[in-house]
Amino acid sequence: MLAALVQAGGSFSRPSVDWHAASPELILLGVGVLITVIDVVWKQRARSLVVGLSSVGLLAALVPVVTLAVDGTPRSMFGGAFVVDDYALIMKAIFLLSAYVVVLMSTNYIAEGDYWENEYYSMLLTSVLGMLLMTSARDLISIFVALELLSIPAYMLATWRKRDLKSNEAGLKYYLMGVFASAIMLYGMSLLYGSAGTTLLTGINKAVSATDKPTAVVTLGVVFVLIGFAFKVSAVPFHTWAPDTYEGAPTPVTAFLSVASKAAGFVGLMNILFVGLIGRSDVYQPLIWILAAASMIVGNTVALRQTNIVRMLAYSSIAHAGYMLAPLAVVSADVVFAGGGSVVVADQALRATVTYLAIYAAANLGAFAVVIAVARKIRTAEIDGYQGLFRYAPGLTVLMTIFLFSLAGIPPLGGWFGKFRVLEALISPGTAWGSTLALLVVVNSVVALYYYGRVAVKMWVEEVPDGDMTPVRVPVSLAAALGLTAVATLAFGVGPGLIGHFTEVSLLAGIGG
Amino acid sequence: MSEFLRSYLTVAIFGLVGLALVGAFLGLGRILRPDHPTPQKLESYESGVDPTGDTWSQANIRYYIFALLFVIFDVEAVFIFPWAIRLDAYGAFGLIEMGIFIFILLLGLIYAWRKGVLRWA
Amino acid sequence: MLLNQFLLLAAVLFCIGVYGVLVRRNGMLVLMSIEIILNAVNINLVAFGALTDNVGGEVFALFAIAVAAAEVGIGLAIVLLMYRNRRSIDLSEADLLKG
Numbered sequence: 001m002l003a004a005l006v007q008a009g010g011s012f013s014r015p016s017v018d019w020h021a022a023s024p025e026l027i028l029l030g031v032g033v034l035i036t037v038i039d040v041v042w043k044q045r046a047r048s049l050v051v052g053l054s055s056v057g058l059l060a061a062l063v064p065v066v067t068l069a070v071d072g073t074p075r076s077m078f079g080g081a082f083v084v085d086d087y088a089l090i091m092k093a094i095f096l097l098s099a100y101v102v103v104l105m106s107t108n109y110i111a112e113g114d115y116w117e118n119e120y121y122s123m124l125l126t127s128v129l130g131m132l133l134m135t136s137a138r139d140l141i142s143i144f145v146a147l148e149l150l151s152i153p154a155y156m157l158a159t160w161r162k163r164d165l166k167s168n169e170a171g172l173k174y175y176l177m178g179v180f181a182s183a184i185m186l187y188g189m190s191l192l193y194g195s196a197g198t199t200l201l202t203g204i205n206k207a208v209s210a211t212d213k214p215t216a217v218v219t220l221g222v223v224f225v226l227i228g229f230a231f232k233v234s235a236v237p238f239h240t241w242a243p244d245t246y247e248g249a250p251t252p253v254t255a256f257l258s259v260a261s262k263a264a265g266f267v268g269l270m271n272i273l274f275v276g277l278i279g280r281s282d283v284y285q286p287l288i289w290i291l292a293a294a295s296m297i298v299g300n301t302v303a304l305r306q307t308n309i310v311r312m313l314a315y316s317s318i319a320h321a322g323y324m325l326a327p328l329a330v331v332s333a334d335v336v337f338a339g340g341g342s343v344v345v346a347d348q349a350l351r352a353t354v355t356y357l358a359i360y361a362a363a364n365l366g367a368f369a370v371v372i373a374v375a376r377k378i379r380t381a382e383i384d385g386y387q388g389l390f391r392y393a394p395g396l397t398v399l400m401t402i403f404l405f406s407l408a409g410i411p412p413l414g415g416w417f418g419k420f421r422v423l424e425a426l427i428s429p430g431t432a433w434g435s436t437l438a439l440l441v442v443v444n445s446v447v448a449l450y451y452y453g454r455v456a457v458k459m460w461v462e463e464v465p466d467g468d469m470t471p472v473r474v475p476v477s478l479a480a481a482l483g484l485t486a487v488a489t490l491a492f493g494v495g496p497g498l499i500g501h502f503t504e505v506s507l508l509a510g511i512g513g
Numbered sequence: 514m515s516e517f518l519r520s521y522l523t524v525a526i527f528g529l530v531g532l533a534l535v536g537a538f539l540g541l542g543r544i545l546r547p548d549h550p551t552p553q554k555l556e557s558y559e560s561g562v563d564p565t566g567d568t569w570s571q572a573n574i575r576y577y578i579f580a581l582l583f584v585i586f587d588v589e590a591v592f593i594f595p596w597a598i599r600l601d602a603y604g605a606f607g608l609i610e611m612g613i614f615i616f617i618l619l620l621g622l623i624y625a626w627r628k629g630v631l632r633w634a
Numbered sequence: 635m636l637l638n639q640f641l642l643l644a645a646v647l648f649c650i651g652v653y654g655v656l657v658r659r660n661g662m663l664v665l666m667s668i669e670i671i672l673n674a675v676n677i678n679l680v681a682f683g684a685l686t687d688n689v690g691g692e693v694f695a696l697f698a699i700a701v702a703a704a705e706v707g708i709g710l711a712i713v714l715l716m717y718r719n720r721r722s723i724d725l726s727e728a729d730l731l732k733g
Contacts, residue, residue, distance in 0.1 A: 140694065141690070141693065141694050141697055144694075144697065144698070144701070145697055145701065148701045148704070148705065152704055152705060152708055155708050155712065156708060159712055159715065162715060163719065165719055165720065165730055166730050166731060168712070168715055168716050168719055168720075168728075169716075169728045169729075169730055169731055170731065171712050171715075172661070172712050172713070172716055172725075172728060173728070173731075175708065175709055175712050176655075176664060176668075176709075176725075179668050179705055179709065180655050180668060180671075182705075183651070183668050183671040183672055183675070184652075184671070186671075186672065186675045186698060187644075187648055187671065187674060187675050187678070189675075189694075190644075190675045190678035190679045190682065190691075190694070191678065193679065193682055193690065193691060193694065194641075194678065194681075194682035194685075194686075194691075197682075197686035197688050197690075198688065198690060199690040199694060243731075244731035247731050248730075248731050
């Protein structure tokens with residue numbers, strides 16, 4: 001094996017590195033290493049420094065993202081394995097901002113819980129680094145490495161409360177499911193590599209769409225890769241880990257998993273689907289259709305009978321994964337290669353999912369921030385604990401209502417625009433399958449109203465059971481997280497042009513669109 | 514016979530010969546050696562002292578951490594071997610790259626040392 | 635070169651691994667089954683790489699080996715944590731979270 005490597009490396013030429021394009025990742029890596037160095041030198045004495053450093057690092061990494069976006073030219077490195085385009089940049093911005101909000105949410109939670117703070121933030125940054133890499137990865141190897149880089153720290157974060165049996169169990173289930181999924185995905189990737197002879201997604205696209213019918217190897221490869229990502233985005237029937245892990249993990253980590261980790265799964269899926277496999281829509285379309293429909297239906301119906309708010313949000317996040325998968329089920333090569341206006345259809349699906357991800361991120365992070373704030377007083381995540389919240393915490397009640405109704409898709413809050421884009425993408429190809437899925441989205445949104453509304457009724461209408469009216473103390477950083485997510489949720493809803501403008505992205509530019 | 518079957522025939526013959534050799538040596542030993550079992554002889558050997566406890570015993574949990582550190586750092590070496598073979602071609606660029614790689618690995622080791630993982634007590 | 639044998643071997647290993655993950659209730663054995671799947675992948679990658687005369691497969695296999703080591707490190711740590719807290723690594727006993 002090594003001999004083959006040596007032979008192939010006959011003439012080595014130094015790869016040209018576009019430092020500007022790689023700088024968000026490099027900054028994050030630098031800050032992560034710096035935190036470890038600080039931890040090694042000063043140990044726990046440097047805790048407050050580390051919190052500040054990680055938030056500054058996340059915001060600093062955002063600076064080159066903005067300058068690259070202003071510059072606007074797509075950049076490509078390492079033979080096309082690392083691409084920085086508009087799509088990669090908007091997703092990087094979403095990841096960095098979500099992670100920043102998660103850091104704000106974690107500050108008091110982790111400090112008061114006496115957990116391992118320095119390690120917590122360096123693990124969080126490492127995971128975000130994996131996500132940033134994922135947005136730019138256009139090669140099987142880099143997608144795999146990015147996926148593992150974002151997952152492995154996440155397994156540890158889920159298990160963070162070492163002495164707590166529930167946290168152990170959450171981490172164990174997440175780990176076993178995650179590793180099993182990535183092993184299956186890796187097997188699929190090895191088959192795709194074998195049928196194409198290259199790990200570059202553009203090369204795979206050429207090879208797999210060359211023939212009229214897919215070979216068995218390609219079909220198996222596509223199916224296994226899809227199953228792997230279905231685990232990652234917690235789509236039914238590969239969702240079983242999600243509610244348990246969300247309930248047992250520390251709540252800021254749950255917020256991180258349900259937003260950033262899920263979004264990273266979608267980014268990886270979209271990279272592979274649009275750049276690598278778009279010619280094989282005959283294989284992936286029915287699969288994604290089933291995954292999307294099942295996730296919506298199962299997620300929403302099971303959420304109806306949850307008594308724990310974190311589990312309810314977990315099932316709701318499964319349903320949202322269904323909504324986000326839905327536009328991908330109408331993407332096909334026909335509409336791409338037919339030329340003319342039809343490229344728009346595939347791009348529309350991509351934009352719908354990206355828009356939905358951004359809006360979902362804001363509302364879901366906000367909802368978890370409220371859960372953390374309320375848990376500081378009532379010490380439980382049972383929905384019954386929220387009875388009469390309005391009597392003693394009117395501000396939190398209003399915020400929670402905003403976030404839940406945005407998730408439900410009620411105008412003028414952000415969620416309606418995401419659903420609108422999804423429906424638009426589903427209906428515009430004019431196929432029966434697309435329209436059926438659109439109908440399912442509408443029906444499920446109505447069902448979802450019931451369980452979001454039930455929490456609202458508990459908060460606004462009912463009386464406080466134990467008559468304890470002491471207000472909830474919300475620390476500054478948590479309040480900042482609540483403010484940021486609320487402003488984003490409202491802004492997306494009132495001025496949808498705002499997010500619409502940023503999500504005008506395309507992945508198809510390079511492949512014959 | 515097809516190429517496919519022929520190559521497996523080789524494997525089958527190889528396996529049979531292997532089995533036959535092992536059988537022959539063990540059988541020969543059984544015929545030649547004297548056989549007088551006593552309770553002392555059947556006891557498990559424990560460096561000359563009287564054996565104590567069960568044959569199934571748990572290894573100390575501390576071995577695990579060392580084993581884990583060893584496995585991780587050992588496996589990372591697979592990236593260093595191909596690099597070392599081609600060092601002349603990669604030049605200063607490769608040296609700096611590998612320096613960064615080893616630095617990050619080293620940071621992990623220093624971390625383990627500072628957190629007291631390497632102490633045996 | 636005979637590619638089929640390698641693919642067959644990998645497919646058999648893959649199936650054994652998946653079977654092990656689904657059936658075994660012992661945390662350690664599940665981890666070992668996952669390792670078997672990853673080894674099936676490596677066989678595939680190296681076989682395809684040798685067939686197509688392309689180093690991508692070998693490089694991919696090296697990454698898969700390194701990442702698998704890191705993964706198993708975390709996995710053993712989590713299983714060990716579970717053992718310390720409840721003196722058992724039987725996965726069917728991990729049932730606190732339900733609903």
